[in-house]
Amino acid sequence: MNLLLLKQLSILSAFAGAILGLITVIPYVSMVSFLILVLCLSAFILAYLKQNDFIGIISIKEGCVFGAVIGFVSFITFSIIYTPISMFLGWLIPSYTQGFLRFFMTSFGSFVVMVLLILLMAGISALFNGFSGLVTAYIYELISGVKKENDANNTIDFTIE
Secondary structure (H helix, E strand, O other), rough: OHHHHHHHHHHHHHHHHHOOOOOOOOOOOOOHHHHHHHHHHHHHHHHHHHHOOOOOOOOOHHHHHHHHHHHHHHHHHHHHHHHOOOOHHHHHHHOOOHHHHEEEEEEOHHHHHHHHHHHHHHHHHHHHHHHHHHHHHHHHHHOHHHHOOOOOOOOOOOOOO
16 A cells, blocks of 8 residues: 555545535535535545546555545545534524534533544545445446556556656
């Protein structure tokens, strides 16, 4: 497993999670952006990286691991951005329906419950995005017809010039 690629995927997925956290505040777009975040963000990120030749050939196992990392990191970043904005808008605008998070800040116990719910949803997002990354890697393998060798010397897909 290429650790440099995992770090780059973490940074890119954190950026995508932050963007989706800002977009989800908009009431009419919130459900679509949340479903993209939880279900298939890894497919979009892996397709973007593959299209721009930032990654080479990835195996199905690597696609699953990369998708899970993308899903977990993007949901944690999404929660860090979305939660304070939603709480603030819930306090300012009483009819703001997404401001239900203001009820979690009444005591320390409810804050702990909110953090545990965020971690649970991040795990679920990692699961679904792992499957989405697996399917993306499998489709690219079918389209290109090239399988990655399971050789120990074939772990790096790029050259440094």
